[in-house]
Amino acid sequence: MTAVGAVLLHTSPAHVPVFDALRDRNHPGAVLRHLVVPQLLARARVEGPEAVAPALLEVLAGAVARAAVPVLVTCSTIGATAESLAPELGVPVLRVDRPMAAAAVAAGRRMAVLATVESTFAPTCELLAEEAGERPLSISRHLVPGAWERFEAGDIAGNLALVAAAADALAPAEADVIVLAQASMAGAADLVTTRIPVLSSPARGLAAVLGPQPSRAGES
Structure with missing residues (x-):
């Protein structure tokens, strides 16, 4: 299993190169695992951030089951919902903002x-x-x-x-x-x-x- 420094959850693939560049510049050697789930933002914009909590929990639980590392959620709209899931996930969850x-x-x-x-x-x-x-x-x-x-x-x-x-x-x-x-x-x-x-x-x-x-x- 590849060592992971953090799991990053994005709602756009455009964020992946941005955070990889920051990693290379400021945190050389750190390993990031990127998850890109655009439908989370699309649903949150229509139904509200709380509506995506079950899907968000499922996505993040699968990610941290492979490596118990911190999670950074780069979507501001669903950030608070994601942070509230930290006790169930058993790892730190931080909204990027x-x-x-x-x-x-x-x-x-x-x-x-x-x-x-x-x-x-x-x-x-x-x-x-x-x-x-x-x-x-x-x-x-x-x-x-x-x-x-x-x-x-x-x-x-x-x-x-x-x-x-x-x-x-x-x-x-x-x-x-x-x-x-x-x-x-x-x-x-x-x-x-x-x-x-x-x-x-x-x-x-x-x-x-x-x-x-x-x-x-x-x-x-």
């Missing part, structure tokens, strides 16, 4: 949340409030029109350009931090010109689930 949310609430009180699908807003805003605890937050929601359609069509560059333009359209007085709610939006952070800090989830999420990596032979 939780470390980003913690960094966001540490950066300021005014949050501008950008998303390309409407279903992402509720779980993301709930997560920010959870991470903030008793600290008051001001959260504004900004849907990026047309971006998700471009992503689904395979036009990743077009999707990211629209997200970056939406971030740049925000005035500094509107927000202390911009939160890119979906992992698919992360590349837009490299395109923005705004002075407002822009946070994305993939690198932080992967680092959190893999933890400190052991030194390779010959390294101190």
Whole structure:
């Protein structure tokens, strides 16, 4: 059996090369097992995230039965549902946007949340409030029109350009931090010109689930 550093559950195959590149850059030697189940997001958008819990449990139980390793769920819409299954699975389950949310609430009180699908807003805003605890937050929601359609069509560059333009359209007085709610939006952070800090989830999420990596032979 191949050793696995973490199981990653995606709802789009476009996430696989993104996380492999992050692994190669930041966590050399870590082994990732990717599961791609697009129908989970499709159903959650129609019926709500809780509706996919049984199917999600079945998928993840099969994965961790082969290797009892942590799970990282890269879909923000179903992230909270996935985390709730950790006791039944017997392994840690982390939604990819939780470390980003913690960094966001540490950066300021005014949050501008950008998303390309409407279903992402509720779980993301709930997560920010959870991470903030008793600290008051001001959260504004900004849907990026047309971006998700471009992503689904395979036009990743077009999707990211629209997200970056939406971030740049925000005035500094509107927000202390911009939160890119979906992992698919992360590349837009490299395109923005705004002075407002822009946070994305993939690198932080992967680092959190893999933890400190052991030194390779010959390294101190």
